[in-house]
Structures are given as structure tokens and as C-alpha cells.
Amino acid sequence: MFYFRLYIQVIYKEVSRLRNLRLNIQQRFKDEAFLELLGSFENLVSKALSVAMIGVILIAVYDVGRVLLIKVSTPDRDPLGRALIDVFGLFLNVLIALEILENITAYLKKHVIQAELVVITALIAVARKMIILDFDKTKGLELIGLAIAVIALSISYWIVRRLNNKVE
Numbered sequence: 001m002f003y004f005r006l007y008i009q010v011i012y013k014e015v016s017r018l019r020n021l022r023l024n025i026q027q028r029f030k031d032e033a034f035l036e037l038l039g040s041f042e043n044l045v046s047k048a049l050s051v052a053m054i055g056v057i058l059i060a061v062y063d064v065g066r067v068l069l070i071k072v073s074t075p076d077r078d079p080l081g082r083a084l085i086d087v088f089g090l091f092l093n094v095l096i097a098l099e100i101l102e103n104i105t106a107y108l109k110k111h112v113i114q115a116e117l118v119v120i121t122a123l124i125a126v127a128r129k130m131i132i133l134d135f136d137k138t139k140g141l142e143l144i145g146l147a148i149a150v151i152a153l154s155i156s157y158w159i160v161r162r163l164n165n166k167v168e
Helices: 002-028 031-073 082-110 115-132 140-167
Strands: none
Touching (some): 082 115
């Protein structure tokens, strides 16, 4: 009889524990709690991306320094030619990475993706592409595509900027 009562008590405790677990899970998946959980996940991912972007920036800066030393130390027949354009491209890579880090930082601060920063980053990326573009190997259709991208991004930036100025 004693063992039977002990067995019933253990079962009752386990059932109570499972009931509490079920209630806890139900509470976690209510809208407010679930949204809070999603917000925590977004923050965690944003912080991980920030750390990764810092690593990318450090590697890119190292690469710029290395390439710059190599280009300066080796005599070149055309010092203002392709080598300079390559170095400009690397500098712009760092600038784009910094802008992406700024996008992530702004998101962490305000929990809003700032369209103006995204459009500026895209403009810098397209400008980088145009700067390092080898016009001898580029087809006309690619140039038209880049021109359309620049025009579309410029119009987007103008619209976003006007909307931001009206809000402020």
C-alpha cells in the first residue's frame, strides 16, 4: 500500500510538472511573449552580424594596406592606370563594409531598417562597380543596366530624403 501511494505521488508530481510545462509553453507562444522572443532573436543575429562585419572590415583594411604596399613598391609602367583603379576598388570595399556595419548598428539602436542608409550603400556599391569597370571588356547592355541602376537608386534616394525631411 505504501509503495502504491508513493507511486501515485510521483505520478501526480510528474503530471503537475507536465501541466506547468504546457502552461509555460502556452504563455511563451502568446503574441506579446512570442514577439519578445523574436525581438531577442533579431538582436542576437544583429549582434553576430556586427561582429562578423568588424572581422570583414579588418580583413579588408589589411588587404588594402597589403595591395597598396605591393603596388607602390613594384615599378609599374602605368602608375595611374589599372593599379590605381584596383586600389580605389579596395577602398570602396571598405567603405561599403562600413556602411553595412552602420546599417546594422542603426537597426540595433532603433529596431528599424533605415531606407536612406540602404540606398546610400547600394549607390556606393554601384559607384564602385563603375569605377573598377573595365570598359574594354564590358558590353553596352551592361553599361545601360548600370546606368539604369544609378538612375533608379538616385531617384530612390531623392524620394527617401524628401520623405525624411518632411517627417523631421
